[in-house]
Amino acid sequence: MSSDKPEKDAKPKKGGGMMMKIVMGVSLLALGGGGVFGMVAAGVIGGSHEEKKEDNKPKLIKKGEEDPYAVKAEKEGEGAPPEVEGEGGSEYRTAYYSFTDEFTSNLKNSDAPVQVALACSTRRDGRVLMWIKKHELAIRSSLLQVLADTPEEDVTSLAGKDRLQKRLTASINKVLTDTEGFGGVDAVYFKNFIIQ
Numbered sequence: 001m002s003s004d005k006p007e008k009d010a011k012p013k014k015g016g017g018m019m020m021k022i023v024m025g026v027s028l029l030a031l032g033g034g035g036v037f038g039m040v041a042a043g044v045i046g047g048s049h050e051e052k053k054e055d056n057k058p059k060l061i062k063k064g065e066e067d068p069y070a071v072k073a074e075k076e077g078e079g080a081p082p083e084v085e086g087e088g089g090s091e092y093r094t095a096y097y098s099f100t101d102e103f104t105s106n107l108k109n110s111d112a113p114v115q116v117a118l119a120c121s122t123r124r125d126g127r128v129l130m131w132i133k134k135h136e137l138a139i140r141s142s143l144l145q146v147l148a149d150t151p152e153e154d155v156t157s158l159a160g161k162d163r164l165q166k167r168l169t170a171s172i173n174k175v176l177t178d179t180e181g182f183g184g185v186d187a188v189y190f191k192n193f194i195i196q
Contacts, residue, residue, distance in 0.1 A: 057182045058124035063093045069126035092123040094186075097132045102192065103140070105147035112152055117192035118143070120172060120185045128184035132172070135179050142171045155195055165190070 061067045063085035085093060098119040106113050122128040132139060146167050154160030165188050173183025 058122075058127045058184050060092050060123050061095075061125050062091055065093070067093075067095075067125050069130065071126050071129055090123070094121050094123055095126065095129055096121050096189075097129050098191065099136070099140070101140075103143055103147060105144050107147070107152045107155065108149050110152045113196050114147060114150075114155055115192070115194045115196070116147070116190055118168065119189045119191055120169070121187050121189070122184050123186055124184040127180075128176070128182075131176050131180045132185070135175055138179065139172050139175045142175050143168055146171045152195075155193075161190070161193075 102117045104115045154164050168188040172185045176183045
């Protein structure tokens with residue numbers, strides 16, 4: 001007599017093998033998902049495609065440092081001595097821009113005209129000087145507005161002239177910020193100042 005039992009024992013069990021395959025599949029998915037998550041979190045893949053913007057603003061230039069944007073000045077004659085920086089004072093070098101034409105304007109609530117020759121300075125790299133030259137027309141217009149809005153009392157005292165210098169500096173920086181995204185002018189200087 002033979003029984004059906006031996007035949008049943010000879011067949012492999014289908015349920016246990018299938019369960020093992022499912023567990024293995026879920027485990028692999030979890031490991032793979034964790035790995036992908038880790039790579040995204042580390043910024044290796046995916047994530048934001050926004051590039052980090054480099055700080056492209058004019059940099060302060062220390063004395064003796066090379067200015068990568070230096071405006072090449074024409075030397076008078078060959079063999080001109082190299083520029084020498086002093087050891088004291090500010091650790092940064094100062095570069096100047098001199099406006100070629102004078103500024104003439106009436107003063108606020110006055111018939112008295114003022115005529116000034118101006119220069120300005122920066123301790124930043126040569127881009128500031130290039131931008132001043134590039135936007136000189138807009139800067140001149142803005143400076144003339146400041147002069148026309150200046151009361152006569154402000155041009156007859158040292159304190160008033162100091163306030164005017166600060167307003168002129170702010171005016172130049174506003175034009176540069178509006179047009180180039182950065183000011184960089186440290187001060188304005190009077191080369192000539194005549195009140196008539």
